[in-house]
Amino acid sequence: MRRSSRFAPVALAVAALLLGALPAQAQAHPDRSPGRAPDRVTVGDRTFIADGQGRALQWRGFNLADKSGRGADAFSGIHESDLRDMSARGFNLARLAFFWDDLEPAPGHYDRGYLARMRRILDWADRYHVKVILDAHQDVYGPHFGSRGVPGWATRDEGLPFTPIPEDWFSEYFEPSVQAAFDHLYKDADLRAAHARMWMTVASALGRHPALLGYDLMNEPFAKFLEGEDLPAAAARFEAGELTEMWNRLARAVRLVDDASWVFVEPTVIVGLGVPTRMGRIDDPHAGYAPHFYETAMETGGDYDPDGTFIPAYEAAISDYPARNRMPVIVGEWGGNPYVPHARRFVTDMTAALDRFSSGWTWWQWCRGGGYCFLDRTGAAKPEARLLAQPYAQAVAGDPLGFAYDPATSTYSLTFRTREGAGGPTRITVPRDAYPNGYRVTVQGGDSSWEGRGQTVSVNTRGRAGTTYTVTVSPR
Secondary structure (H helix, E strand, O other), X not given: OEEOOOHHHHHHHHHHHHHOOOOHHHHOOOOOOOOOOOOEEEEOOEEEEEOOOOOEEOEEXXXXXXXXXXXXXXXXXXXXXXXXXXXXXXXXXXXXXXXXXXXXXXXXXXXXXXXXXXXXXXXXXXXXXXXXXXXXXXXXXXXXXXOOOOOHHHOOOOOOOOOOOHHHHHHHHHOHHHHHHHHHHHHOHHHHHHHHHHHHHHHHHHOOOOOEEEEEOOOOOOOOOOOOOOHHHHHHHHHHHHHHHHHHHHHHHHHOOOOOOEEXXXXXXXXXXXXXOOOOOOOOOOEEEOOEEOOHHHHOOOOOOOOOOHHHHHHHHHHHHHHHHOOOEEEOEEOOXXXXXXHHHHXXXXXXXXXXXXXXXXXXXXXXXXXXXXXXXXXXXXXXXXXXOOOEEEEEOOEEEEEEEEOOOOEEEEEEEOOOOOOOOEEEEOOOOOOXXXXXXXXXXXXXXXXXXXXXXXXXXXXXXXXXEEEEXXXX
């Protein structure tokens, strides 16, 4: 652990950032230059991240989080085999949790060994063709309250009491001391600067890594309630004001050192109750939306209700904001207890919903054991969790018009329209877990060919731009 040699120029940049005096290149919107493929594809109300060939991309994967390892043991619970096995099952995205309290244990002192371990995980991901979103994770603010996230030196609780509630840890967010700490993080100039400086340090160290997709700027932000406010009112006020301002401020900090990676922003958890976000515009050329998708009844120990209203209410609440702002949606966290009676229905209903409104997701989490872990203690996928391994189009050479998977027949269908400027094959991942006895493929709509290699089906289309194709994958 040592003081960063770049601390002085970074401090000056942060000061300029907070005063609004950014260099012109940091304020510009570096969209693609003429003749270069766009960075996104918008089809109707949905936006997808695009690759260098103009193909619309989709993502499926898992959270990687080691909350117990600290200091020299940080990330010790994450191994190269995790990325290898994730990729071998057909997944292409990992959301890697890191903790500010470990990265910067004292003000201005960054643990370079911690950054090196993050880079090592990115190296593994690149080796197995998995992209990574770096998630600045916090639970109940940070270690001052017995959790992980914002460092103790950046915690100002105003001397208010804190009572741990281990049987219902989320209720700790409503402790006045925790809410005061969040409020100071958003309002105190020195903490705002430290927060921006932390992200500049991460982006400067890791922003050019080939496995990096982007940055999730803060996990599940919370806020202080004002007297008389209920949760929806407090969330609306916070999202429209301090949260929008923080996302824009942190995005500008990242852009001082990295103008290419995506930045992902989250609403408050109120969206999980079917309440639309009131966040304002994120003024960044590569901003994505990363809400979470948890079923409230299951989070409190209940079973999934197949006849309930949770999914339609959530879809109605979640779709408007990214559609208005032309932002790709990657759901950063979702999951549930795989041992409840309706676990299979939960997974199939949720994945169907995610196909309707998002371009990707990461399940909580890739780990071995109980809870929401994908794997059991032997390393085998849990039977219900295995249903996550469904076909999906990693890259579509055109505009995706519709895609769906029918778990009853194990049939996947993708309809897309070719577009000028989109090149290369359409690539569909066909996980072995979904088709243990092999698969067959049909392509309708025009001149085309396909080939299957392992878990990848490549479809080459030769029709003129505007031709519609439907690809169907079914069991052999």
